[in-house]
Amino acid sequence: MDIKFLKRNIFQRILGLPITSAPIDPTCWSYADSKLTLDLNKVPELKQAGGAIRLEGKNLPERILVFFGEDGKYYVFRNRCSHVGHRRLDPVPGTNTIQCCSISKSTYNFDGDKIYGPAPHPVIRYNTTVDGDKLTATIS
Numbered sequence: 468m469d470i471k472f473l474k475r476n477i478f479q480r481i482l483g484l485p486i487t488s489a490p491i492d493p494t495c496w497s498y499a500d501s502k503l504t505l506d507l508n509k510v511p512e513l514k515q516a517g518g519a520i521r522l523e524g525k526n527l528p529e530r531i532l533v534f535f536g537e538d539g540k541y542y543v544f545r546n547r548c549s550h551v552g553h554r555r556l557d558p559v560p561g562t563n564t565i566q567c568c569s570i571s572k573s574t575y576n577f578d579g580d581k582i583y584g585p586a587p588h589p590v591i592r593y594n595t596t597v598d599g600d601k602l603t604a605t606i607s
Contacts (some may be wrong), residue, residue, distance in 0.1 A: 485555035543604040545591035
């Protein structure tokens with residue numbers, strides 16, 4: 468498998484600045500009783516394959532990356548690289564992979580398994596369900 472890298476300048480990589488932004492509508496999601504729920508009608512960022520948002524705050528126990536894969540499925544990951552724990556992840560368009568925002572470019576497949584780079588462990592992927600316009604992930 469050929470690994471493609473996100474285009475970032477050296478400062479973005481050194482500082483660990485992710486490309487993925489917070490949702491335009493902060494009311495699109497809620498978290499309670501270990502369940503993250505997104506109203507997909509309020510998340511235009513996830514309408515097209517490769518779209519992604521990052522979530523944090525609002526009593527969420529950890530930072531989360533949500534994206535709509537080119538395979539037509541939604542994915543929810545703990546948004547933390549296993550190489551440099553404070554670094555974030557971003558989807559790499561057209562590759563079915565996610566990548567750390569650091570210089571090391573650790574890259575993972577949609578199962579969370581490392582396929583490139585120095586990361587010592589996989590990243591955590593959460594189980595998701597879609598019921599109508601609601602996406603739910605169990606964060607444990």
